Amino acid sequence: MAEATLSPRRKQTFSALDPRLSFLASQAAVELDNLLLDKGTELEAVRKLGIRLEESMESSAETGERRTFLDAPTVSVLTEAITQSSPQAVQSLADLVKEAWQMATDLRGTEPTSDKSALRRLRSFCLFLSQNARSYRQSIFDMQPELPFRS
Amino acid sequence: MLPLDFCRERVRSFLRELDHLRDSDFPYRDSRDALDAIEKVVQTHKDQLAGLTEKNDLPIIQNACSESLAAINAFLPLLGFILRSTNVRNSFEVFGPLRRLARRVLGERIKLVLSSEWMLSPHVYLPIVELPDFVLLGLPACESGNPLLIPLAGHELGHTAWRCRHIEANYWPDKIDKLILAEVKKREADYEQWFRARADDLFVKQDVSPACVSALRQLEETFCDCVGVRLFSDSYLHAFACLVLPNISAKRSFFYPSAKQRFANLKAAADRYGVEFSDDYNEWFVTEPVSAKGSKEQFLLSLADSAVAALVPDVISKAENPADVADVPKMDAEKVKQSLKSLHLFVPATDAGCLVNILTAGWQVYRNPQFWQDVVNPPKDRIATLYELVLKSIEVLEIETVLGGLPHVES
Numbered sequence: 426m427a428e429a430t431l432s433p434r435r436k437q438t439f440s441a442l443d444p445r446l447s448f449l450a451s452q453a454a455v456e457l458d459n460l461l462l463d464k465g466t467e468l469e470a471v472r473k474l475g476i477r478l479e480e481s482m483e484s485s486a487e488t489g490e491r492r493t494f495l496d497a498p499t500v501s502v503l504t505e506a507i508t509q510s511s512p513q514a515v516q517s518l519a520d521l522v523k524e525a526w527q528m529a530t531d532l533r534g535t536e537p538t539s540d541k542s543a544l545r546r547l548r549s550f551c552l553f554l555s556q557n558a559r560s561y562r563q564s565i566f567d568m569q570p571e572l573p574f575r576s
Numbered sequence: 577m578l579p580l581d582f583c584r585e586r587v588r589s590f591l592r593e594l595d596h597l598r599d600s601d602f603p604y605r606d607s608r609d610a611l612d613a614i615e616k617v618v619q620t621h622k623d624q625l626a627g628l629t630e631k632n633d634l635p636i637i638q639n640a641c642s643e644s645l646a647a648i649n650a651f652l653p654l655l656g657f658i659l660r661s662t663n664v665r666n667s668f669e670v671f672g673p674l675r676r677l678a679r680r681v682l683g684e685r686i687k688l689v690l691s692s693e694w695m696l697s698p699h700v701y702l703p704i705v706e707l708p709d710f711v712l713l714g715l716p717a718c719e720s721g722n723p724l725l726i727p728l729a730g731h732e733l734g735h736t737a738w739r740c741r742h743i744e745a746n747y748w749p750d751k752i753d754k755l756i757l758a759e760v761k762k763r764e765a766d767y768e769q770w771f772r773a774r775a776d777d778l779f780v781k782q783d784v785s786p787a788c789v790s791a792l793r794q795l796e797e798t799f800c801d802c803v804g805v806r807l808f809s810d811s812y813l814h815a816f817a818c819l820v821l822p823n824i825s826a827k828r829s830f831f832y833p834s835a836k837q838r839f840a841n842l843k844a845a846a847d848r849y850g851v852e853f854s855d856d857y858n859e860w861f862v863t864e865p866v867s868a869k870g871s872k873e874q875f876l877l878s879l880a881d882s883a884v885a886a887l888v889p890d891v892i893s894k895a896e897n898p899a900d901v902a903d904v905p906k907m908d909a910e911k912v913k914q915s916l917k918s919l920h921l922f923v924p925a926t927d928a929g930c931l932v933n934i935l936t937a938g939w940q941v942y943r944n945p946q947f948w949q950d951v952v953n954p955p956k957d958r959i960a961t962l963y964e965l966v967l968k969s970i971e972v973l974e975i976e977t978v979l980g981g982l983p984h985v986e987s
Contacts (some may be wrong), residue, residue: 444705451643458636496749497785555639565789
């Protein structure tokens, strides 16, 4: 199995439970929107998001097989964001990794001169990712009783 | 005025209030530093909103506004917490020794904000991702004069240790996911009943993700309890039982083991760390009911519990050395004995060495109603006298430390 040749797990930097993810995705969506409006060319958040997403996956040099380090909540949030922003259906984990890899590559490679329809698709992905991550975090938070038994 | 201006004004109001708080009389710099850290985060939201115009796509504007609202919602209670850290109700005597302990365990960059809270839960705030170097410790206002509950601070230090040492990566997501998916396989019929789907498609991982989060959070809480035992010895178990026994919550929290299980885990940790603990509060703890029996929530919680049970021994082992260094102070029986002698004479303990020795002695006095039976004038209010003596002992410890009179103190 190719899995044996992949490196050990790295620290996860792309997590639906991290409140910074929804904000980063929001910043990326704003940057892409500004680019579409010819209001600006800054793409720092877009590239940072692409890098984080890419770092959550790994590709085997020998077989090209990819695997993801994503946890279950992030798989859930990412699947939703990809499904909402792209015509591609995600029906398996392999589909998700393939689409996410493509999305990460596109985000990293975004340029002010990129094709407008591609920019719109990425903007849409960033927006849904931000919304879904925030909403997932809130739904988890809501499971906690109002006055939890804490110490 | 545009609706976007409402959002901008909300953020501006928040930052204005934060600025007003800077005028407060902070006894320690850490509270002021916490304000600076929060301001930095909220300022990024202000900048983002400032860059938007009505020409931007409406959903993009709405999302940015929602993000800023979520940030204000998260940080506003913290501003109140920081303000209350100036209140004279707080036992400022414990700040220095506690911060030194925190720095010993978590590193010199760690800052502490100590406050009294109007909630019975002793420590209200989970570590905040945006403020990674801060330990926010809230003690219930009605117990702010009770130094014997200080060991519960060990739990909060545990949260920061969990994050700083990336303990989570040992379990998340691989081990937890595997254990939970294996449990789903064993209980396919239950899964199919609740989710109306086969247990072998992509969505099983999404469906059970709340159980994975629950297991992760339960492990973190267990780790924090164990850190409390490691740092404060049996004082932590007494403090834990004293404040929450038999349980506070009317229903089982999704993020905590049941109160009974928590106490059982604490005892297992005490055994592992060689902490003597003879009192058995176990029968006094009750297992909180899950909100609705036979519900999807109960099914998910049972999946989480099965994963947690398998991983608790490893968590106990990881918490034994929370600082990744060998010299976090341990309870010293000789120093405790020496402190007891001082307390018996109604004088603060001297040369106690570290907090855990004073608190262990304090708990021994608390649990022994005969302690002052043989003195000529026994105190009318034994507990109030004890609290005062323990606080004074902590103050003496701080003075001794500041003066550098002790070779082996916490810092």
